[in-house]
Amino acid sequence: MKFNYDLEFKNNSNNNFWKQNTPLIEYCETLGINVPHYCYHKNLSISGNCRMCLVELKNSPKPIVSCAMNAKSCLANGDIHTNSSLVKKARENVLEFLLLNHPLDCPICDQGGECDLQDQSLFFGLAKKRFYSFKRVVLDKNIGPIVKTVMTRCIHCTRCVRFAAEIAGIEDIGMFGRGLHSEIGTYVEKVFQSELSGNVIDLCPVGALTSKPYPFVNRNWELKNITSIDFSDGFGTPIQLFLKNNQVIKILPGYEKATYKTNWISDKTRFSFDGMFSPERIIYSFLDNNQKESFLNLSWQKLFKELFCTLYFQSHLLKHYFHPCSITICLNKNISLEVLNLLHILTHKHSFFKLRQSESSNLNIDLEENFLLNSSLDEAKLAASDTCVLLGVNPRYEGPKLNLKLKSRCLKGNFKTITIGSLFNLTFSNITLSSNIQILKSLVEGNNLFCQEFINSSNPVLISNAEIFRRGDAYGISSMIKSLIKHINLYSQTNGRNHLNILSSTLNDVGFANFDNLRTIKNKDFRNSAGIYFINSSFSTSNVKKLLNLKLLNFFQSYKHKNKLLVTQGSSLEMSQLTNFKKSFDVTNHLHLPNTVFFENSGTYINTEGDINKVIKVITPLGQAKSDWQIIRKVFSYSKKIVFLTNFLKNSKIVFNSKNIHQFKSYVGFQYYAVSNLNNLTFQFVEKVTKFHLENLKFKPAQKKLFKSQLRFWLSDFYIDGKDINSKYSSTMIQCSKLSRLNNTNFKF
Known part of the structure; x- marks a missing residue:
């Protein structure tokens, strides 16, 4: 059996062109060669501090760090050996130092069974101990209700530090101290407060950062793994469900087929599922007819009989x-x-x-581009853009996946984000113009200084959300946005036609x-x-709540029908x-x-990008x-x-x-032509009839109104204020919400 791999780099081949500037460790992975590592991660910057990924380079006096070395520069100089005796000895020595202060608590560690350190110590660990000095102990930090810390297990790979700075945009975690005294933590007593904080649990290669709502529950090999989609926002991102005994135990990120990588998920996606199965959930029927006793747990037959x-x-x-x-x-x-x-x-x-639907929506749904996040938000097209306008939308809370796309584009440089709406921290630099809708009017009229930004920009992106179109002046706003896009397409450097991208709030x-x-x-x-x-439907949706409050104030007249029937499902x-x-x-x-919740149901949903997601019943x-x-x-x-x-x-x-579902009649000439069946002769008469009527139109078109009001920031609490019904019943989300309000509101109780 051949243990050493001689890697050859063909720099003339177009297929290998993308590999020229990749790290050596990634190049090896594409060939199916596994190089052990702790600090390296594809989606994070390179630190090269764990030294586990050492490989041997021909003519090099010592082993090289494969994650910090460029593939082209190494392979042009000579052969690479990933499994030689020198490499094995080097890895054994590195691992011995990593395990120097590590506690031997694998049987009670939540990471047991899915721990990189455990796996590598099986291959390269020594059974014999050579260090008998006192082991160092580090105090555990409290960094919030999501992440449980056992800092003595930490091997200082700094994945969590780089994630907090580069992806989450909240630089609360860092490394302080030097040498033997170095620690990961927050410099002052502070929680790691981010909507993406749960991802550090997956990133940590040892048991230093584990899930706080999931301590000592189950081992990884006892759980059944099924793929599903996220239910908390409009993206429907892929997730992995872990089940045992007809219960969802935990949720982890799934594999994104479009981008060929595992995605980041929000804390709401990861932990709000316990709200579906909370003790307050109603799983039995009841009949309340204003008598002293209400009838509980009726059979379905009696329920339907009573209804009819x-x-x-x-x-x-x-x-x-x-x-x-x-x-x-x-x-x-x-x-x-x-x-x-x-x-x-x-x-x-x-x-x-x-x-009827519970909430108002004044979107024009004639064309799909009017209610989708269009293709201009693909990574390739976003890379060609240098300006983004956010109109009354907070992508950080309404669509964390979209916010991550914009942040990664911003980090590459030459990208300006202009927001019209409430002030909020998007975790990347942006310019806020105003929160009043009148600023949009001045942009359309060309009386604003930022109109020059559009003229000099290339492929500008406009993003809004569906909540704006619940306003009373939604048609006025949509017509203004259309004219703004029309002017942008005329004067800016665009490769194609721009559209407004609408971010949906529900699945x-x-x-x-x-x-x-x-x-x-x-x-x-x-x-x-x-x-x-x-x-x-929830009684706390804005429209139903408004009707209820107006009725309590006797704003409406008395009703015709007394003794109404109310059915709640x-x-x-x-x-x-x-x-x-x-x-x-x-x-x-x-x-x-009583009906089923999301994971107890099968169905088809269309996400905000227009992709169809099918979900199967798992419980x-x-x-x-x-x-x-x-x-x-x-x-x-x-x-x-x-x-x-x-x-x-x-x-x-x-x-x-x-039989007759496809037999329909059509208004072929719209309002100017009588109802007729569709046939070959129909369209010969349409032109004459429409011409005759269009000449005689003498009435003025209706004026579109526009209110001088602020753009409402509808999602003030990310954890319990969303459109999904279950998150407000989740104990973990309630703890996160309480902590968030304690830190962000003016009065602390």
Whole structure:
């Protein structure tokens, strides 16, 4: 067996052109040769201080450090030996010094089984001990609720220090002291407060930095590993789930196929999953009909019977008042595409059901470029850009993945970031113009000094978020942004057409926009409906909360329908908001249907970049919980069994089955032409009709309004204020949020 590898470098080959300036250790990895190391990491700068990656170079008097040496310069001079007797002896000596002060606590160390130091000591460690002096002990530091420290195990590879400075942008961790007295820590007593702080747990090659919410729980070889996607923001980044006994034990970053590397994930992605399985989660059904006793743990059959009996009596009663019986279904944007399509088909089948979304959205969804993070944010195209405008968006909290892209581009130089919105630390240099929307007007008119920046820039990038388009003047803002982009395309040096990039805040925002523009739930929906059906919707969303507060202030008139039916389908309820809701909207019957959480469900989602992500069910649901798809199908299949509902369900206008789903009529000439079936002769008449009508248009187009108000910073607390329902129930996220508010707000309690 040949242990030594003679590496040859072909610098004329185009295939090996990228390898010319790579470190020698990375070049060896591409050939399948494993060189042991501790301090080296692909995504961090090179420090070359662990000395474990020593290799032998021909004609060199001593071994060389492969991570700090350029591949081309080494291989041009001679052969490299990665497994010679000199190399093995050198690694054994280095490892002996690394283990000099290391405690022998592998059986109780959380890193056991996935520890680089443990693996390398098996290959190169000595069974015989030569140092009998007193071992050095280092005090443990408290650097927050995420990372647990046992600093005596530290081998000073400085990965965590380089990550904090280069990636997280929070230079709180450093090395102080020299020689024997050197330590990693914070110079003053301070926590490592960053939304990416959990990544140092993965980076640490020994057990010095481990997960604080996961001490002494399980060993790595006992866990089952499954790939999934992140549920906390709009990117849906790949993650690894570790399962045992039908429970999610921990979450680690997954492999990104597009960039060929393991990604960084936020603390919310890593630790907020315990909110899904919190003790406050409701896994059993209940019926509350304003009596002394509420009926708990009803069977699904009794639940559906109660639901349809109530609907039937409501319908029968309302016929006497000549009011049609309608039920409003209120949706959240975390719902999968399958459930969305099923609800859409069923609302066409039974016309008394009305689909509404819980929050307003005034986005123009005619073109995909209007609601996506477009291709201008690819690494190649971002490298060609030198200016970025952030309009009312905080990428650090709303999309950490986007913030990392912008930071890495900023570190390469020749990149200017201009923000219009609230002041916040993005962890890289940026210029804040103003937080008032009027600054956008001055930019469009050309009366701002920064207009010169656009003229001299090449391929400028404009990024905003979906929250801006919840404002009342959203159409005015979007028209101004369009004209700004039009001027930028005319006068700046662009390789193609620029678009506005919209950052979505939830996992399936783009799926909703691709599907349909649902109306927002309003007071008239509550007034005209006999029942309200909330699916995964929170009562604390801004729109529902506003309607609730206005009703409590008696701003709205009394409702036609008394004794409304309220159906909630979800895994958690805000009890205080629910009580106010029942009082305000005359709810007598409240029926709760327990559903599954993200990891107990299968579905399809479209992320903010337009990629389709499929998720499979990885955990068996607890209690009575069923998936949304199952519940909705069971509700409508059960309706056929009840005899007295047949007349009630005959009122449906459209029968939606597989045969006539593709037979549709079209407004071919839009508003100027009568409804006609699509055929070959249709388009011959369109031109004449549209010309005739367009000449006679004498009315003025509607003026677009613009409010003189500040751009709202909607996500003030990264840990518990997001659009996902579960993070506010996570104990780890609550601790992080408490610590964050203690350090960042004015008054400390």
